[in-house]
Amino acid sequence: MTELRVHNFSISLDGYGAGPSQDPGNPLGVGGELLHEWLFPPSGQRTEADERFMALGAEGVGATIMGRNMFGPVRGNWPDESWTGWWGEDPPFHHDVFVLTHHPRPPVQMAGGTVFHFVTDGIEAALDHARAAAGGRHVRLGGGASTVQQYLRAGLVDELHVVVVPVLLGSGERLFEDLGVALDGWGCVEFTPSATVSHVRLRRL
């Protein structure tokens, strides 16, 4: 059975998955880029553990789902077709990506095999589309926090891999909030610290 998995979801020590005030210059909100320094270290050299977890985020994955805020800073109706994500002409997905939105838009074909599809009929429909597109491989669930929370509350997530980054953001979007009993019975199946962050894999126990 293929799984729906969250990989490499970075949160600050104070619990935020993104800083406040996302805009085109701050995809992860103000200060949020600190959450991804472990992925793009100033030294250019990832640690072995970080490298392994980064690779796991693509291994056996055939489709991705993400919230609209992970796709871009545009809110409300799409004013035009000009916004095509944060990732340039050749995004790092190389497969079908399903963007949750209330505002329809035709698919966007990018270089390297990434196609952005805009899903307006809810998270379960998006998962159905993604599973079909993944062709027997796993579906990766991207961010932001509220998208992950929706899937967790619906009981649809198989694995949640969180990266705790020892920085303080002070405010922003918490990952572990408004989850009710969604994570009852879940626990840590792997704790692997690297030199700069802690990786925690959570699953139903």
Next chain:
Amino acid sequence: MTELRVHNFSISLDGYGAGPSQDPGNPLGVGGELLHEWLFPPSGQRTEADERFMALGAEGVGATIMGRNMFGPVRGNWPDESWTGWWGEDPPFHHDVFVLTHHPRPPVQMAGGTVFHFVTDGIEAALDHARAAAGGRHVRLGGGASTVQQYLRAGLVDELHVVVVPVLLGSGERLFEDLGVALDGWGCVEFTPSATVSHVRLRRL
């Protein structure tokens, strides 16, 4: 200059410093004992890093301040003098301990040099008393979360050492909440993972 420091404050992956529903059988609330397994591992064998941080919590410390809920589960007026803390006849402090409360009570002398004093005139008075009692050594600030938050908001804390434990509590008291701008300018000065937890020392940068 002596410092006011929080040592070994354990929080769950979802941010809680204690679970819900504290009572005499659950000093840290329901599930909260998981936060201290790194200190009292089932194997009986602490890792070297954990041992070092545990020892740091006593090194050069001459007095302790704690909130009433860390001292015990009794709320409101003290019905009698029978509650003398969670720690038995010979508590592990071996110095003066100042318990924040709204309800006066005479000091309690325990074995091993621990004396519990009950301070009713606020956090700054408690700190003055503790500094005087510490005789040139540091003052350690215990929990719970709301006590630490009060001192952080008042700008009185020099160091906050947090231990991130990869467990989920689901609800309880968050450490990083209602802090406003209290931690603006603070950051990580040490990140040391052990086999089971991550130690993060935070100070003003």
